[in-house]
Amino acid sequence: MSLALGGRQILKDVGLHVSRGEVLGLIGPNGAGKTSLFEVLSGRYVAQSGRVVLDGSDVTRQDIVRRSRRGLARTFQSPVVPSALTVGETFRAARMAYLPFRSRHEAEWAARLVNLTVPWSRPAGSLDTFDRRKLLLACLLMRRPKVLLMDEPASGLINTEIDELDLLLRTLVDEYHLAVIVIEHRLELLEALADRVTVLNLGEVIAEGTPQGVFADPAVRAAYFEGTG
Structure with missing residues (x-):
């Protein structure tokens, strides 16, 4: 393309x-x-x-x-979460974003899958970087992409x-x-x-x-590794 x-x-x-x-x-x-x-x-x-x-x-x-x-699901470079919502409210918003709606059980399954162990009453904006990434990923995974x-x-x-x-x-x-x-x-x-x-x-x-072959490629090293200094 x-x-x-x-x-x-x-x-x-x-x-x-x-x-x-x-x-x-x-x-x-x-x-x-x-x-x-x-x-x-x-x-x-x-x-x-x-x-x-x-x-x-x-x-x-x-x-x-x-x-x-x-x-198709996508995450972004910056894990921006809705700071005005709690973790539970964020899950609910994601569950109800579009049809078919997802159940709380599916959100709980996704939270366990990504090992998100914070209380659902906690403000989403107070989470550290990794937990914010986990929350956003769990919201995607409960849709089974x-x-x-x-x-x-x-x-x-x-x-x-x-x-x-x-x-x-x-x-x-x-x-x-x-x-x-x-x-x-x-x-x-x-x-x-x-x-x-x-x-x-x-x-x-x-x-x-393969990663090993690509990372050793002289053209890649010239464009990427050496070019980024």
Whole structure:
């Protein structure tokens, strides 16, 4: 697919795929087009060319809500939660966001899955970074998505939290057969977790393959590792 914004070419003939039960890592220097690609996949941007296919169906012309109903979920770089709501109220808002409504039981299941152990009476805005990420992820998981797009989920986390995140994502992929695409700068997480890695630079795919092979590629090192100093 290709995407231009404000007369600037953001994505140039980018193609990728991910299967259920697989993790695809997406890396590249700042400005490479990673988040813009997520915007296209999630339905916030419309590409000038190319298609978005979800579970065998062409969703290119469908909006965010329709893609969500078909099983596409997304997290963002900043875990922004509704600070005026409690954890329980946040879950209720997510349960009632659109049909079919979800039960409190499903929200409780999702909270256990992500190991969110804070009281539901606690203000969501008082949670630390990792618990905010868990809350937002649980709100998505109770909808039982098929594909999960994650934009820098390890940002702001310490090493023990990254280890917990690693285990959680493995559970989602291995036991619930999600397809996961992860934008991440913590390459040690991707090396441990990803089945494949795709590298973007200036809106183009410059490498793809296993994490070990991609991270050792001279073109990748020149564009990403050495370029980020």
